[in-house]
Amino acid sequence: MNTLLATPGLSWLILAAVLAITELLVPGIFLVFVAAGAAVTGVVTLIIPGFALPFQVAVFVVAASAAVAIGRRWYINNPVPSADPLLNDRVARLIGEVVTVVEPIAAGKGKVRVGDGEWLASGPDAPVGTHVRIIGATGTWLNVEPVIA
Structure with a gap:
């Protein structure tokens, strides 16, 4: 076992295997790319025996990067389809919802x-109790319009 760990190339390959297995056990942390670098x-x-440790680390950093x-x-060009694409976009999920004014919208602002x-x-200005539809958002403000019955 000591000779196995004394061989730097095999040590890097063992590290790669451990990282790849960890990625399988805890998916979504992208250790597979770091494993590829290792x-x-x-x-x-292994190809260049006697490769000094600082150069090994440099190769690892470049390869992992x-x-x-x-x-x-690849992930940008091949997005993974989602059953609920708006899951983490609360405002986008609210667009189209009809809500009630609880603080009058006056001069364009309310709650x-x-x-x-x-x-x-x-x-648009609206008194308390008016039903409005959410049409978008600007920062933390919801943009609304009156509901036409």
């Missing part, structure tokens, strides 16, 4: 009740 470093270190960049580009909370709202 694997490349292991192969280079390249793997992350390639993986990121509306959304679920059990109140949100700042901007839109």
Whole structure:
């Protein structure tokens, strides 16, 4: 076992395997790209015996960075479809909802009740109790319009 760990190339390959297995056990943390960098470093270190540790680390940093960049580009070009694409975009989920004015919208500013909370709202003047539809958001303000019955 000591000779296995004394061989830097094999040590890097073992690290790559451990990182890849960790990615399988805890998916979504992108250790597979770091594992690819460790694997490349292991192969280079096996091909070039006596490769000094600082150079091994430099190869690892470059290879892992390249793997992350390639993986990121691939994920951007091939997005994973989602059953609920608006899951983490609360405002986008609210667009189209009809809500009630709880603080009069005067001079374009007021408050509306959304679920059990109140949100700042901007839109045409409306008295308390008026039903308005959410049409978008600007920062933390919901943009609303009157509901035409």
